Amino acid sequence: MSLSNVINISGSGMNAQSVRLNTTASNLANAQTVSSSIDETYRARKPIFQLLQKSYADRDFREVDLDHDVGNGVKVAAIVEKQDPLQIRYEPTHPMANEEGYVYYPNVNVVEEMADMISASRSFQVNVEVFNTAKTLMQKTLTMGK
Amino acid sequence: MSAISFENALRIHPQALLTRSHRSEILANNLSNADTPGFKARDIDFQGVLKGEIKKSTSMALNRTDQHHLRGRGQEDYDLMYRTPYQPAIDGNTVDDNVEHAEFSKNALAYNASFEFLNGKFKGLNRALRGE
Numbered sequence: 001m002s003l004s005n006v007i008n009i010s011g012s013g014m015n016a017q018s019v020r021l022n023t024t025a026s027n028l029a030n031a032q033t034v035s036s037s038i039d040e041t042y043r044a045r046k047p048i049f050q051l052l053q054k055s056y057a058d059r060d061f062r063e064v065d066l067d068h069d070v071g072n073g074v075k076v077a078a079i080v081e082k083q084d085p086l087q088i089r090y091e092p093t094h095p096m097a098n099e100e101g102y103v104y105y106p107n108v109n110v111v112e113e114m115a116d117m118i119s120a121s122r123s124f125q126v127n128v129e130v131f132n133t134a135k136t137l138m139q140k141t142l143t144m145g146k
Numbered sequence: 147m148s149a150i151s152f153e154n155a156l157r158i159h160p161q162a163l164l165t166r167s168h169r170s171e172i173l174a175n176n177l178s179n180a181d182t183p184g185f186k187a188r189d190i191d192f193q194g195v196l197k198g199e200i201k202k203s204t205s206m207a208l209n210r211t212d213q214h215h216l217r218g219r220g221q222e223d224y225d226l227m228y229r230t231p232y233q234p235a236i237d238g239n240t241v242d243d244n245v246e247h248a249e250f251s252k253n254a255l256a257y258n259a260s261f262e263f264l265n266g267k268f269k270g271l272n273r274a275l276r277g278e
Contacts (some may be wrong), residue, residue: 002167006174013178020181049182070168070226071175074182123180126247130174133254137170140261141163145268 001018003141005072008135013127014050014071019076020047021121024113036098042106043081044113050077082107155271155274159264161199165192172226173250176241185235187229187246194225 023045035041044092084107092101169190179185231240 002164002171006167006169008176009178011173014195016178017181039219049179051179052180066227071173071179073175108202119181123243126177126180126243130177130250133250134174136171136259137167137254137257140258141160144265145260145272 003134003138005070007131008130009071009073010127010134012075014034014073014124014131016047016049017120017124017127018077020049020125021117023047023079023118023119026109027106027113028110028117030106031090031110031113033106034094034096035104036096036102038086038104041086042085043086044106044108045079045081047079048077049074051075071090084109148154156264156267158196158199159260159267161264162196163257163260163264165190165195165199166253166260169253170250173246173253176246177243177250178241179239181239183239184239185239185241187231187241188224188226189229189249189270201268230258 027044028044033042052068052072072133084106087105089103090101091097091103096105097103169192172190174189176187176189177274227238229242229245232242233244
């Protein structure tokens with residue numbers, strides 16, 4: 001049934017967006033997490049989204065026609081760390097400063113994270129709306145002939 | 147031939163309802179992949195599918211060379227097409243959130259309409275059976 005698949009698809013969308021919101025929250029919370037070594041410094045994390053497709057063969061090992069496959073929503077393929085350079089500040093009085101007096105700040109761009117947060121929240125809302133519409137349509141279909 | 151032929155009574159509406167629900171799946175998938183890099187928004191040509199269905203119900207049937215052959219109808223097959231984006235995105239994604247949203251709402255409305263038609267047919271049949 002296609003409509004129950006819509007519910008699965010919007011569910012996967014909500015899940016992916018909440019992962020994105022999670023990484024944003026983590027990035028913002030750690031925006032000021034300093035470190036005295038370049039390897040231990042927190043780096044901004046970003047989820048990579050990917051189309052969730054049916055597998056090449058179905059349960060009975062028959063080939064699935066991927067050209068006509070609608071797709072099953074979205075999945076988080078990986079969470080990667082941003083490769084932007086870290087901020088290095090000369091703060092000799094900082095308790096975390098290294099021998100040369102430098103402190104490493106994460107490469108979190110707070111403005112970018114805020115924009116990301118709003119985008120994720122909007123996309124989440126859209127998925128909720130799709131879910132609700134599918135639910136209403138299904139409920140209505142059940143009343144057919146009454 | 148049964149006394150009530152559902153195929154004649156209900157006409158195109160069951161197929162329309164099925165196609166609408168299938169299309170809602172496609173549009174929901176577009177919406178959930180609004181932030182997926184490289185994803186291309188897809189849709190079906192509803193008008194074309196409808197025309198094909200009408201043609202199928204009136205003319206096309208499987209050739210029967212033996213009377214024991216089953217009377218078959220061609221499998222419905224939707225051609226998924228790619229939407230033309232208004233504006234290219236830098237990550238290759240062609241989902242326009244607002245367009246997809248509008249299409250989804252329109253499709254839900256059309257689903258409701260098809261449902262009402264079908265419901266009306268059933269109500270009419272019921273009334274005819276009861277002889278009210």
